[in-house]
Amino acid sequence: MTTCVFVQIRCKPGTTYDVADAIALREIHSELYSTSGDFDLLMKAYVPADRDVGHFINESVAGIAGIERTLTTLTFKAF
Secondary structure (H helix, E strand, O other), rough: OOOEEEEEEEEEEEHHHHHHHHHHHHOOEEEEOOOOOOOEEEEEEEEEOOHHHHHHHHHHOOOOOOOEEEEEEEOOOOO
């Protein structure tokens, strides 16, 4: 069982493509999109049930160079 999360990522100016490449190399995402608005990237990931979501984000995403801020949305049920 897994938990589906969406992580919005704000990058430092000029680093969006580098951040996207770093995420892709880590193979932690299901989908990754560039977006408009307050955040630059939207990542969909499945966190294993035995992992803490906060630790997963901190260890897998937040430490990537060029990331300024993240906003994580947990999901509960798909309709």
